[in-house]
Structures are given as structure tokens and as C-alpha cells.
Amino acid sequence: MMSDISMAYNTYGTLNEDKSNAILLCHALTGDQYAASRQPITGKDGWWSFMIGPGKILDTDRYFIVCSNILGGCMGTTGPLDIDPDTGKPYGLNLPMITIGDMVRAQALLQDYLEIPDWFAVMGGSMGGMQVLQWASAYPERCFSAVPIATAAKHSAQNIAFHEVGRQAVMADPDWQGGNYYESGRKPRAGLSVARMAAHVTYLSESALHRKFGRNLQDREDLTYGFDADFQVESYLRYQGINFVDRFDANSYLYITRAMDYFDLASDHGGSLAKAFAGTNTRFCVVSFSSDWLFPTSESKDVVRALNAAAANVSFVEIETDKGHDAFLLETPEMLTTIGGFLESTAKSRGIA
Amino acid sequence: MMSDISMAYNTYGTLNEDKSNAILLCHALTGDQYAASRQPITGKDGWWSFMIGPGKILDTDRYFIVCSNILGGCMGTTGPLDIDPDTGKPYGLNLPMITIGDMVRAQALLQDYLEIPDWFAVMGGSMGGMQVLQWASAYPERCFSAVPIATAAKHSAQNIAFHEVGRQAVMADPDWQGGNYYESGRKPRAGLSVARMAAHVTYLSESALHRKFGRNLQDREDLTYGFDADFQVESYLRYQGINFVDRFDANSYLYITRAMDYFDLASDHGGSLAKAFAGTNTRFCVVSFSSDWLFPTSESKDVVRALNAAAANVSFVEIETDKGHDAFLLETPEMLTTIGGFLESTAKSRGIA
Missing domain, CATH: 3.40.50.1820 (Alpha/Beta hydrolase fold, catalytic domain)
Structure with a gap:
């Protein structure tokens, strides 16, 4: 209480x-x-x-x-x-x-x-x-x-599903430590970043993504054929994820997404x-x-x-x-x-x- | 080569x-x-x-x-x-x-x-x-x-975005170890599971999710107000994720999603x-x-x-x-x-x- x-x-x-x-x-x-x-x-x-x-x-x-x-x-x-x-x-x-x-x-x-x-x-x-x-x-x-x-x-159901993906991403991060990360000097940055990336895709329409990024490449003329962010949409998402963790608490993300799921x-x-x-x-x-x-x-x-x-x-x-x-x-x-x-x-x- | x-x-x-x-x-x-x-x-x-x-x-x-x-x-x-x-x-x-x-x-x-x-x-x-x-x-x-x-x-762009979320989930898992996990006795189960969950939501339509699960609860009569899988759609997704990692290699998942992204x-x-x-x-x-x-x-x-x-x-x-x-x-x-x-x-x- x-x-x-x-x-x-x-x-x-x-x-x-x-x-x-x-x-x-x-x-x-x-x-x-x-x-x-x-x-x-x-x-x-x-x-x-x-x-x-x-x-x-x-x-x-x-x-x-x-x-x-x-x-x-x-x-x-x-x-x-x-x-x-x-x-x-x-x-x-x-x-x-x-x-x-x-x-x-x-x-x-x-x-x-x-x-x-x-x-x-x-x-x-x-x-x-x-x-x-x-x-x-x-x-x-x-x-x-x-x-x-x-x-x-x-x-x-679809919205609950996307939220559950995000929560599992946070909880899968060993730095989450069952939610007791505050005093450890580590926090689930990677997991929360993935959660934010997944959510962010749902905030945009397919046509907005197409118009904004399409298959445009990121600061390069040719594909690198690797796992770097070749496409602009990839570096955009990574940026969204990385910046989010500086301003948001992972446990808050869990509680708030859950509150939305429960809303009926x-x-x-x-x-x-x-x-x-x-x-x-x-x-x-x-x-x-x-x-x-x-x-x-x-x-x-x-x-x-x-x-x-x-x-x-x-x-x-x-x-x-x-x-x-x-x-x-x-x-x-x-x-x-x-x-x-x-x-x-x-x-x-x-x-x- | x-x-x-x-x-x-x-x-x-x-x-x-x-x-x-x-x-x-x-x-x-x-x-x-x-x-x-x-x-x-x-x-x-x-x-x-x-x-x-x-x-x-x-x-x-x-x-x-x-x-x-x-x-x-x-x-x-x-x-x-x-x-x-x-x-x-x-x-x-x-x-x-x-x-x-x-x-x-x-x-x-x-x-x-x-x-x-x-x-x-x-x-x-x-x-x-x-x-x-x-x-x-x-x-x-x-x-x-x-x-x-x-x-x-x-x-x-939207499909590349969802794939990038999945790849980042795999790579965020410390057990991925830069891809050199085969001889370590550990593999990125949690990360690959999250990747599979995120992808799986995209394989179903909103109406299919609604028809199949809606807001139905999982083996319970009331909400537990916690982070367990209260909703059927959550336990379904978790099941999809957990089972996938037994039959699929995380690095393969990275390579194959990348091949799809590059296809044009x-x-x-x-x-x-x-x-x-x-x-x-x-x-x-x-x-x-x-x-x-x-x-x-x-x-x-x-x-x-x-x-x-x-x-x-x-x-x-x-x-x-x-x-x-x-x-x-x-x-x-x-x-x-x-x-x-x-x-x-x-x-x-x-x-x-």
C-alpha cells in the first residue's frame, strides 16, 4: 500500500x-x-x-x-x-x-x-x-x-500484444535484475531501447515510414551488406531507442503499459x-x-x-x-x-x- | 569466402x-x-x-x-x-x-x-x-x-523496421556474445524469443487477434493486476517466443532477416x-x-x-x-x-x- x-x-x-x-x-x-x-x-x-x-x-x-x-x-x-x-x-x-x-x-x-x-x-x-x-x-x-x-x-488484443513484446524486452535484459536495478549502477538500457523501437514502429503509418524513409540509405551510396544501420529507418529507430532510455525509467514503462492494457x-x-x-x-x-x-x-x-x-x-x-x-x-x-x-x-x- | x-x-x-x-x-x-x-x-x-x-x-x-x-x-x-x-x-x-x-x-x-x-x-x-x-x-x-x-x-520501410527491432533484440542479449555463442554453452534465448514475439504480431491481422483472443483472460476469472500473462494473447506470444528458440539459430535469424531487407x-x-x-x-x-x-x-x-x-x-x-x-x-x-x-x-x- x-x-x-x-x-x-x-x-x-x-x-x-x-x-x-x-x-x-x-x-x-x-x-x-x-x-x-x-x-x-x-x-x-x-x-x-x-x-x-x-x-x-x-x-x-x-x-x-x-x-x-x-x-x-x-x-x-x-x-x-x-x-x-x-x-x-x-x-x-x-x-x-x-x-x-x-x-x-x-x-x-x-x-x-x-x-x-x-x-x-x-x-x-x-x-x-x-x-x-x-x-x-x-x-x-x-x-x-x-x-x-x-x-x-x-x-x-494487438495493442496488448505489442506492449507485451516491449515488457518482455525489458525483462529479458539481465540489467533489469527483477526490477531492482536502481542501486546497482546498471539499468536495462538495451531492453528498454528495444521496447521503445518496437513501440515506435506502431506510432507511424506504413505510408509515413515509406514517405519519410522508404529504402533510403544512411549516409552511404551503396549497401554495406552487414548488420550496421544501412537504411535510414534503422538508424532512426536506433536513435529513438537509445535516446529514450536516458529520459525514462524501465519499471515505469512496465507499469504504464500495463495500465493501458488493463483499461476497459x-x-x-x-x-x-x-x-x-x-x-x-x-x-x-x-x-x-x-x-x-x-x-x-x-x-x-x-x-x-x-x-x-x-x-x-x-x-x-x-x-x-x-x-x-x-x-x-x-x-x-x-x-x-x-x-x-x-x-x-x-x-x-x-x-x- | x-x-x-x-x-x-x-x-x-x-x-x-x-x-x-x-x-x-x-x-x-x-x-x-x-x-x-x-x-x-x-x-x-x-x-x-x-x-x-x-x-x-x-x-x-x-x-x-x-x-x-x-x-x-x-x-x-x-x-x-x-x-x-x-x-x-x-x-x-x-x-x-x-x-x-x-x-x-x-x-x-x-x-x-x-x-x-x-x-x-x-x-x-x-x-x-x-x-x-x-x-x-x-x-x-x-x-x-x-x-x-x-x-x-x-x-x-515498415518491414525493415520490424526486422531491425528483432535483430536489436537478439544483439542486446548478452548471451549473443557478438555472435560467438556456439561454444559457450549459452545462446541468446531471451533476445531471440522477443524477436519472434515482435515478428509474430505482424503475421496476424488485428481482426484475427481480436477474434482469436480479444481481451480474454488466461486460465483465470479476474485480472491479477501484475506482470504475469493475464491475457491469452500474452501467453500465446510467450509460447511462440519460447518454442522458437529451441528450433532456430539466432545468427540465422539475423542473416535471413537481413537478406529480406536487402531484397529489391x-x-x-x-x-x-x-x-x-x-x-x-x-x-x-x-x-x-x-x-x-x-x-x-x-x-x-x-x-x-x-x-x-x-x-x-x-x-x-x-x-x-x-x-x-x-x-x-x-x-x-x-x-x-x-x-x-x-x-x-x-x-x-x-x-x-
């Missing part, structure tokens, strides 16, 4: 007097609270910097934006790398299993702490979108609106997704991407159907793009206009200037 | 007097020469047992069927686990890189050895199909007909796939599967277009199935009728009773 948790979060903009302009951003599997700030380890811009700022879609002159590291994460919120007060050692695998519901409960505690009665909007992509759906189901009165992007109400909102409501949203007054904007094969449009449509059955106020847009699942992290013009338009009209209903 | 190679092969049926009834079967990445025999390590039936035998599609009362282990393999044909006569030790990574062209040249040497002037048909799925295309391009006069199934004339038939002909088949008299039957996302129908159509441009005799069938790439290894009824019908009419042209 965990007696106490820490939450790490960033805010952008200012909370207005009647506390009606707060937006909660829920980050994805490997995201963090640095949504629009320089990430301290990579030194790169935040994952939604193009969305957040003065005059941007998430206008910091109008909205107060909160983004917290998820429970189980590795950027300040309690996770497996933190010290278990009962033992004085890092939790490792002694941390209780964490669900999307737990992540959202922790965010609700943060909301109470910030004295925000309800969110103007709860928003996020991929696993962030799972949290959005969980928020709208568990705390409908705290969500004036909800924007789940590139997500699903449950993890599919309907099963918590007798198998009916519509019941998960019964009586809701939240306004929904559901967004999917045509080339996303990890969270395909059909799964967003399942959510939309359930919301319709619950007589919810819902708009749905499938955005045409060949960029795959990763499109929600890219400055995809139609995503900006869709979310911008939704926030604009929702702000009017809410009476936000 | 390799001075000498061994070829391991099986035959089924009897070569007729005018040597006109020989069929060459080309196996896939993890296949072997035990196409219709009990696999000696697993004890299981051969990978095309349902196709081969008296009265079956590949009727052993009519045809003489040859299936050899590919060059670079690990079931008797020269590969990385064999002894390098120059050093007296296993080749390991000292084996020269092998291409699909090399595999086919080795099969042509076997053909000469068997004194078969030309094949009635050359046939195979996935990497087997790549060999079929290479055969038809390099030795058109030796191929009366060709049946490439679930394949492509080049490996796509058009690039050997000035970028024109049609030129690869110029002047061919071979009859083609190209088969794809609607739910195969690893070798999608569009890639078979590229082959068909090139064959049409080369004025080849070609029939093409996309088979409707939700079984994904693996469909060519399953008793898919429409595949049986398609190949059966093609062989029947081709046998008539050839004058085989």
Missing part, C-alpha cells in the same frame, strides 16, 4: 477569478508534465508546445493549463523509482499496480489541491485520451468538456460503454486520425456511439492524414482547427471571454 | 521420365525443408502438410516436390552455425552476408545436382515468394510457372521491375491476402503490373480472409482452389497427366 503520493505538475497561464478557465492536459505513455516547457533531460521543447502559448490554440492569455506527470511515471510524480518509505529503498515492483482510474484519481486530488471546482476541458491523446474518457466517466460533474484524441475505451471502461459498467457515460452533461470532441492503426478510427467511433446512446453532446472528427498515431504530437493543421473551433464555441457556452 | 556449401533438402513424390513434373518449394523466414514431414525438433507436421500428399493440391502421385533449407539457414544447409573449414569453428558472423539471390543460386546448384532441366513450378509464400520472384527473374528458362504468395518485390528486385534492373521480367515465358499465379498488412495486396499488384508490362502470362487473386499474413500457412480454402486450379491448367499446357 502507498501511504502518500507526490504529484509533479506544470501550469501555463492564469486561473481566472471564477475559476472557470482551467484545462487539464493528460499526457501519453512516454509524455510528461513538460507539455510546453523545455524538457529538463532532453532539453527539447514540450510535446505540445505548438498548441500552448499566447494566441495559440490553448491560449495562455485565456486559459489556465495544468499538466501533471501521471501516477507511476518517472518525472516527479510517485512511481517505481521513488523511495518506498516503508523500506527506505525504491519501490521497484513493490509499487502497487496502477490503473488509468488511479491516474485520474491522483489528478482529482491535484484538482482539489488547486481548488479548481471543475475543468473547462480535459484533453489528451493516446493514453492521455484514455484518461480523458476515464475523467468524463468517473467525474462528469468536474468536466465541462472533454477532448479524447487518437484513443479508445479499451486496449485491443465498459467492463467497469457491466459491459456497456454507454452506461459509463450515463447522464453526462460534458461536451465531447472526439478526434481520430485516418492512418492511425494503433488506435484506429473504428475505436473512436465506438466511443462516439456510446456517447450518442448516452444522449451526450458530442462532435467527432476523423482527420485525414498519413502520419499515423503520432499525428496528435505533430502540428497537424486540421487537428488545430478542430480543437480550436471546439474550444471557441465551448468557451462561449461557458462565458469565458 | 565460402569454398563449399552443403544443401539439406526433402523430396516428395517421384520425378517422371521426362523430368517435367518437378516443383520447387521455397520456404519462409522461419520455415525449413520439412514442408510435409515431421519436423525433427518440434515433432510437428510440416508447414505445408495440408498442401502436399497423394490427392492433395501438390499431389505426390503426379508431382515431384523438392524443398531445401535456404542458404544461411540452420537445418542442414550451410549457415552461421556450421563449421568454417578455414578456422575449424562455427562461422558466426564470419559467414558472408547472404541475399535472396544467393539462396536462389544455391537452389539452382541443387537443381543441377538433381538433373532437373526446369521446374514445372516454383512456389512459396512470404520470403519464399521473394525467392520465387528472384527465380523467375534470374532463371526464367528454368521456371515453367511461378507462384509467389503473400510477398513483394522489395521489403518496405527492381533496383537490380535499373529501378524497373518490368525489366526484371523482360521476355519471360513463365506463367505466373500471384496470390495475396486481404488482411495481410505485412505484405499488403498493393505490393502484389506492383508485381502484377510489372508482369503485365513485361507481357507475361499472369493471373492474380486477392483472397478475402481476416487471417493476415499467416494465411499462407493455414488451410485457407480459396488458396487451395486458386493454386489447385492454376496447377491443373498449367499441367495441361505442360502435358503432365
